[in-house]
Amino acid sequence: MVRNKPGRKSTIYDIAKATGSSTSAVSMVLNGTWTRYRIKEDTANRILASAQQLGYNVNMKARGLRLSRSGLAGMILPHYRNRFFAGLAETFEEQARSRGLCPIVVSTQRDPSVEMSVTETLLSQRVEVLFIAGVRDPSPLNALCLAAGVPCINVDLPGADAPSVVSDNRGGACALTEALIDKMIARGASPGELVFLGGVVDEYATDMRIAGFRDAFAARGLRPAAEAVECFGYDASSARQAVARRYETLGRLPDGLLMNSITAFEGLVQFASRLSREDWHSAVVGCFDWDPFAAHLPFEVTMMRQDVERIISEAFALADAHEASASSGHPLVIVPTGFGPMSGEEERTIETA
CATH class of the missing domain: 3.40.50.2300 (Response regulator)
Incomplete structure (x- = not known):
């Protein structure tokens, strides 16, 4: 059997590939629990032999x-x-x-x-x-x-x-979007101008929040604008630039902005801090994250808090x-989100992978 290239450490993935075993079986053999899970002795011996030939070093302290x-x-x-x-x-x-x-x-x-x-x-x-x-x-x-x-x-x-524990990103984003749409309609603004800014493409949390954003529109028989969703990461500088581009195109802030993190929200604040009070109050703003400092801002922001x-x-x-x-x-526990301080009494959702 050929060893890995010099300088590259072998992993359990290498052993699994070499022996045709699953990574979980390799792990159980290497940590000595294979008999508990009824792994055959010849399989265990083959895995151990492969580990030795590949130069895999098991951390004995761990x-x-x-x-x-x-x-x-x-x-x-x-x-x-x-x-x-x-x-x-x-x-x-x-x-x-x-x-x-x-x-x-x-x-x-x-x-x-x-x-x-x-x-x-x-x-x-x-x-x-x-x-x-x-x-x-x-x-x-x-x-x-x-x-x-x-x-x-x-x-x-x-x-x-x-096992995993996550916030209810989809449900929370849907509830937040619904709240923002209601506020926009109350102001006589079109929900079609509501935008979702921030996050990472193909990342679980962002994907779920975008899905929740779209769910809220679908529940009302509406669709967000074609360019409503823009993912650029979570950093404030990228958010500031994204908001600036939309301001330049419209000549004002969009009627509604849902920022996908508190750091993206900071970018919005950095850009809009140079605008007039009227510019600020023309927009409905929401953030999927929570920080008490928002209570001291000169405009209203609706925040979704994770528990x-x-x-x-x-x-x-x-x-x-x-x-x-x-x-x-492996279970996936989904913890509810909320607009205010969390009570901790909502029922959790559990899925099994």
């Missing part, structure tokens, strides 16, 4: 996690620049401590190589659970955790290889039940 408690709980997230991710981190720390665990939170700036490196480091420190927040493709990280025998939960963005407390509580509940879920499929 594999030993379940043999002794470390008292550590880990979380990775993109950044702390908005209240949602900062709230997730703060709530995670609070709930981890209430469970007698010491929390470790690391930001990864949405860099896949940093996500992988940080995950490997946290596993080597023997974290007892890892929350993976805001990662577009958590599968490689889920595989690392599975090989180490460490329960992991995908938060905010789901994955097929571990960070409920998200983290559900994630810890899934972590507690990780061995049961492994044999029955």
